[in-house]
Amino acid sequence: MAIQWFPGHMHLTQKAIAERVKDIDVVIELLDARLPGSSANPMLADLTGHKPGLKVLNKQDLADPERTALWLAHYNDRPATRAIGLDASQTTPARRLIDACHELAPSRGGMAKPMRVLICGIPNVGKSTLINTLIGGRKAKTGDEAGITKLEQRITLADDFYLWDTPGMLWPRIIVAKSGYNLAASGAIGRNAFDEEEVALELLDALRQHYAALVQARFSLDAVDGLTDERLLEAIGRKRGALLGQGRVNLQKAAEIVMNEFRSGKLGRITLETPQEFAAWVAAGELLEAERRAKKEARAQKKHPRPDRGAPPAAPSGAD
Known part of the structure; x- marks a missing residue:
């Protein structure tokens, strides 16, 4: 997304x-x-x-x-x-x-x-x-x-x-997918513009890779290694009592807990990207954006073909 x-x-x-x-x-x-x-x-x-x-x-x-x-x-x-x-x-x-x-x-x-x-x-x-x-x-x-x-x-x-x-300003099109998730996790994007569970899973993916010990300590988990992002979100929800009927985890509530803990700094001192990582994300995003624009132009050309400028002008109707 x-x-x-x-x-x-x-x-x-x-x-x-x-x-x-x-x-x-x-x-x-x-x-x-x-x-x-x-x-x-x-x-x-x-x-x-x-x-x-x-x-x-x-x-x-x-x-x-x-x-x-x-x-x-x-x-x-x-x-x-x-x-x-x-x-x-x-x-x-x-x-x-x-x-x-x-x-x-x-x-x-x-x-x-x-x-x-x-x-x-x-x-x-x-x-x-x-x-x-x-x-x-x-x-x-x-x-x-x-x-x-x-x-x-x-x-x-x-x-x-x-x-x-000046008022806070984003940009009309975010071409780096990871940036969109990181911005949402930080609170820079309005809540109605993203799915909180999806953003929390992306956040947990980054935390598992670089700050697993902080996550494990903050949520009193036995282990983080070996858990998928989904299982980790469920484990956090259970630890914090975010439960529905029949022992099911309220994933929406669990996602809010994860993001609030990150935003407040209660998880610890965390940075979600390095200059090298971000440069790689930008390169990938620019490539996808170029492909998207090329497809859009191809569709427009197919819908409204442009005349071949190199072809000779068509003879007037009725010409010999």
Whole structure:
């Protein structure tokens, strides 16, 4: 199943970013440190052109520190790009954003040339929490739900530092299947856009391979090795009392338990992808997308054939 979610207000956000970025000095993209590749918006490079970029791996306190280091190195190797890890609720690390922006745009600063920064990110990545930390208040709305912020906001962090906050935005078509599942597992996609049991099974598949000990300890299981994803979900449901009549497991409830434990960090510090894994997923997704487009064009050509431009023009009706 391909997971897709692009509500109408995201079209407006896309247009707002394209217009606003003309006057912006630095673009901050807030990423989820547990899925740094999947939470990076592939549209952003086209929308922001060659503006200097700061990649912020938010929620790093929930992520695997070894994998976070890999991702920071991956992004810091890019030109005109800096990357830092952050826990948006901590004031001191949050202030690092201002210093990083000045490093990327050293010619900006002072009342004559104030720093102008645009902050973007997927839904529920923690932008509003971060902004509230920066300004020391609760100006931006927050919540554990995708799509809380709906309008662009300008926030003054200092007399010469302006920050434009945009609503969370995904992209019209998610071509990397694993990214869709990881985004859904993280809470970045609206609940009505995916099947929770299916997403939980995909999440458990990743956890079995890389974090089996954490799963075993958290759910007090005798073993994880040798269990299929389906059997593992059933075992978790039984341990947590998610039962229906006649001892059957409520798989919907079990799936909600697994995702909530992951989102809250109760399972432990987990990152669902490495730069190498994500690159492989993207390559496979681009190949499938190219095949899909080729089939679509073939169907359109069959339905509405184009005239052969190389053929001589047909003789007029009645010509000798």
